[in-house]
Amino acid sequence: MPGYSVCVVGATGAVGQEILKVLALREFPLNKLRLCATARSAGKKVAFGGEELTVEETREWSFEGMDIALFAGGAASTEYAEAARKAGAVVIDNSSAFRLNPDVPLVVPEVNPEDVRWHKGIIANPNCSTIIMVVPLKPLHDAAGIRRVVVSTYQAVSGAGSAAVQELVAQTRAVLDGQTYPPRVFAYQIAFNLIPHIDVFQDLDYTKEEWKLVRETRKILHEPDMRVTATTVRVPVFRSHSESINVETERFVSAQEVRELLSRAPGVVVVDNPEQKLYPMPLDVTEKDEVFVGRIRQDPTLENGINMFVAADQLRKGAATNAVQIAELLVDYGLL
């Protein structure tokens, strides 16, 4: 099996670290692995597959000879994606910079793998909450035609980066000790609290995170008019996002049929046995690559309605795993 030259940009951050873990776990065929990050992280040593790699500062010339550039997200994408593309690497980008660009495919391999074929050098990795929602929505859409989605999220702090995780740890300790710990990453105390506000406010007083769930879902499912409405909430959970999803479909599907079709769906694990108290929970799905679906119920307020509760590791399937799966698609389709 031939190997490929891969550059990971933002290799020292939360998503970058997961990308390295997933590249190793899935045994991605590597020829060369280059780790890049900001000047601040340059020189750091990172273990990978028994070797120790030195992190380099990202530069215009970091992408020479690379087949794939995996951008973990953030400002580096707008700064260096074009340079990577020009150097001949296919960019797989986890930032939101290119997701809604009509020249850039937005890909979830279980949902719209064929979209990688028309890439022009950049492929966007969707928002974590969107990925987690569209994986189970796709088989339901194929079977019954989705008419409308109402989603409320329960999002882990690691979605806001490593500093947010440290804030939850330190703040929780402080609160338990009767002390205060002023918020730095979040706008308010997150320990033992909820914050119904993720990313900036935009049109109609929805947050950017809420609009991502609407617009990215439409693009991935090729349904520019699909009706999706979202409320996104930060919860004091370290890792893995959850979503309460209400779906109205064109044609009737029973809860049992949904359970069956999701059991056969790629990337989905059905955990749904009320009698045995089995349902998805963030703690159980952490460091897993699939989207876990349970609490599947007929919604009797609609002729054709389904409620479900979904959880997945937003750093794995919601970010790193999906990006590496896109790289695998490029290999499988002979596009490198």
Add this chain to the structure above:
Amino acid sequence: MPGYSVCVVGATGAVGQEILKVLALREFPLNKLRLCATARSAGKKVAFGGEELTVEETREWSFEGMDIALFAGGAASTEYAEAARKAGAVVIDNSSAFRLNPDVPLVVPEVNPEDVRWHKGIIANPNCSTIIMVVPLKPLHDAAGIRRVVVSTYQAVSGAGSAAVQELVAQTRAVLDGQTYPPRVFAYQIAFNLIPHIDVFQDLDYTKEEWKLVRETRKILHEPDMRVTATTVRVPVFRSHSESINVETERFVSAQEVRELLSRAPGVVVVDNPEQKLYPMPLDVTEKDEVFVGRIRQDPTLENGINMFVAADQLRKGAATNAVQIAELLVDYGLL
């Protein structure tokens, strides 16, 4: 002002303690206050308004000469409510035992105060999540006619009693120290986790808590066919429940109109200014008596749709405050 004789049953539990606090805060006109609980708690001393009261064991004869019997909930209601009623006390019951009984009014004073008039000795206090939802739904229903509600909840551990609060404290410490702390009150670890399961599973795989949100809302609003669908989730928050509510109405109301009509509604506080990052959060609404509403947005997926995020102290407005308000109604209406 005349005083009334009040017996609080379950006075030492989480809700009972809040009832005492609220009776004092709202200066309910008391002539005599009797505190009852199980044999285990009998003999305990409880401070009330400068005095020290001794808790008695609840008995058939505990209600002689009482005007009102406030039952905090649990098994005592089925065991003693009938005895209290026969002794001539008006029972205000916080358990779920009588809520759907057609001979028992189910009352939220801001919503259906007149229902106390037809009581036959027992008045039921609704489920906490239901109260928190119907207070803001009522003015919206009056203004625009509610067609359908989709609600996802974020419920605090104190809804499961004082032992659940202790479990969250001890378990959180253990997890932060890298230790395990087996769940006792909850089915699974709640520290830094979510459990999409509250109360027992019933018809169509909905939990009893989810059906309460459906059936109690219908009864309180006198809309036996109102379409409500719910998903209820336990979150690692000590106190105050939150709800993400999507409402479809018969007639159009703009988000601004909803903001205005809720600002004028009894028992509601609108906290909704995205620019200033103002929205309801459980930490901010704890020990308050109102229901706080924010993130009010037009839902563009419906002709007439509104999204909102609601939070309230489920031990106060969701239980104790509502019960004491019912007692106040009995006084105001001259029904004692």
